[in-house]
Amino acid sequence: MALETQPELQIKFARRDRALLLVLANLVLTGLLIGHLLTSSGGYRFELDQVGFEAASFLSVFVMFVAATLIKVSLAERRAVLLGLFALQTGNLLDAATGIFFNASPVWWWIGDGLTFTGEVILALVVFQFVRLTNDLANRDPLTGLYNRSYHMRALANLLKTRNNDKESVAVIAIDIDHFKHVNDVHGHAFGDLALQAIASAVNGFQGEVKVISRTGGEEFEVVVDQLDEPAVFALADRIRLVIASIDLGENRQLTASLGIALSHVGEALVSLRQRADAAAYKAKNTGRNRVCVAD
Numbered sequence: 001m002a003l004e005t006q007p008e009l010q011i012k013f014a015r016r017d018r019a020l021l022l023v024l025a026n027l028v029l030t031g032l033l034i035g036h037l038l039t040s041s042g043g044y045r046f047e048l049d050q051v052g053f054e055a056a057s058f059l060s061v062f063v064m065f066v067a068a069t070l071i072k073v074s075l076a077e078r079r080a081v082l083l084g085l086f087a088l089q090t091g092n093l094l095d096a097a098t099g100i101f102f103n104a105s106p107v108w109w110w111i112g113d114g115l116t117f118t119g120e121v122i123l124a125l126v127v128f129q130f131v132r133l134t135n136d137l138a139n140r141d142p143l144t145g146l147y148n149r150s151y152h153m154r155a156l157a158n159l160l161k162t163r164n165n166d167k168e169s170v171a172v173i174a175i176d177i178d179h180f181k182h183v184n185d186v187h188g189h190a191f192g193d194l195a196l197q198a199i200a201s202a203v204n205g206f207q208g209e210v211k212v213i214s215r216t217g218g219e220e221f222e223v224v225v226d227q228l229d230e231p232a233v234f235a236l237a238d239r240i241r242l243v244i245a246s247i248d249l250g251e252n253r254q255l256t257a258s259l260g261i262a263l264s265h266v267g268e269a270l271v272s273l274r275q276r277a278d279a280a281a282y283k284a285k286n287t288g289r290n291r292v293c294v295a296d
Contacts, residue, residue: 010074019069026065026086030093037108041101052097061089076130080122088119141215143193144200152214156224157270159211163226164267171233173223174260174277175203175240177249178289180219182257195249199257202243209236222277230263230294237261245290256286262295 005240058181065085073077082158094112099106147155156172163170177199184192196219203213203221221242225233244257260280264273276295284293 010072012072014070014072014078016070019066022069022082023066026062026089028168030090033090033093033252034097037101037104040105041103050271054092054099058089058092058096061085061092065089067096073130076126080126084119084122084126086119087115087122091116091119110146117171141200144197144215146200146204146221147212147214147215149214151223152212152216152222153270155212156274159224159226160264160268160270160273163264167266168227170262170273171225171228171230171261171272172277173225173233173237173240174274174281175221175244175260176258176260176281176285177219177244178256178258178285180255187253191249195200197253198247198249199244201257202247203240205243206236206240221273232269233261233263234292241290241292256290258289260284260295261292 017257045159064221065082068081068085091112091114093106094115098109098112117183139147141148156170160170180192180195183195196215200215200221203223205225207213210223210225212222214222214224216222223237225236228236241257241259245254247254249255258281260277260283262273262280280293280295284291287293
């Protein structure tokens with residue numbers, strides 16, 4: 001199962017010619033709307049205490065629109081931001097216009113409120129999506145796309161707490177890639193990164209059978225499972241081992257992994273469980289590599 005490409009948070013300036021075109025289009029449409037209201041209403045009056053708030057809102061949103069044309073944020077849908085700001089700006093303009101063009105049809109007031117509401121909804125959805133993506137980004141390893149150590153520790157702690165309350169065990173499968181330093185030294189770090197990505201993609205194929213898959217260190221991964229007994233966890237770990245060993249890295253190059261499994265005791269702390277899984281993985285390394293060992 002291939003991992004999705006990880007998004008990155010990038011903030012950069014947009015092309016100034018395109019930004020200028022967007023601002024000019026905004027001004028033209030706004031000008032046409034004001035011109036239509038002026039000619040259709042037959043007169044106007046400007047009382048600051050009546051329309052000051054709407055006018056100030058219109059100007060502030062217009063400034064935000066200009067800023068949004070100049071700056072691109074990778075995790076925010078720029079077109080949606082611009083559309084939402086323009087709808088909000090036009091809604092504020094129409095709300096102000098109903099107090100300036102006193103003979104204008106009341107329908108403009110309803111249109112203004114509708115556009116204001118629409119703009120607010122669009123911007124709220126953009127913010128929600130941005131927060132969701134940045135939160136996911138903070139929990140992912142940028143190289144492999146798997147969960148990172150920080151998320152892994154929180155997820156494992158929560159699962160342990162739940163299963164301890166239910167008097168059930170949680171299993172940790174520690175995966176340590178064999179001879180990985182040698183791979184980096186001989187083939188270079190770029191190849192090593194590609195190998196880690198291939199391994200992560202292969203292990204991620206077990207996503208539907210486990211709770212959490214994470215990269216917890218340089219060449220170290222951990223898989224968390226629950227509601228399985230020791231033979232079932234061992235069989236799962238051995239399948240992961242075989243999948244890793246079958247990865248074709250090109251030019252007849254392959255990697256193997258040493259795996260250690262540990263099932264939690266009732267009330268066992270997270271640190272103890274992970275230490276036992278690590279110890280089992282080291283035992284697998286010290287007894288020939290490319291094998292699975294069970295913690296004491």
